[in-house]
Amino acid sequence: MELTAQAQRPVGRRDTDGMAVASFVLGLLGLLVLNIVLGPVAIALASVALWRGTGRRGRALLGLGLGVADLVLLGVLMSLNNSVSWSFAG
Numbered sequence: 001m002e003l004t005a006q007a008q009r010p011v012g013r014r015d016t017d018g019m020a021v022a023s024f025v026l027g028l029l030g031l032l033v034l035n036i037v038l039g040p041v042a043i044a045l046a047s048v049a050l051w052r053g054t055g056r057r058g059r060a061l062l063g064l065g066l067g068v069a070d071l072v073l074l075g076v077l078m079s080l081n082n083s084v085s086w087s088f089a090g
Helices: 015-032 035-051 057-081
Strands: none
Touching: 015 035, 015 057, 035 057
């Protein structure tokens, strides 16, 4: 008699593939809006996906690069505006 339930689906690879895709999408979206939030989230998701051995390694690397680009863009916009945050209104 076995009292433990069997796993419904294999976890791991599928979850990390989702993290890789999410990091790519959030990094891409972060170039347009909320780059101070979405950039670090994209970097974290891509790092975890790469560390766990995702099947979508290229997508995770793109998410990592876009997350870094989000933060670089934020730094450039902040330095052009000479403030702690950026806005287009002068």
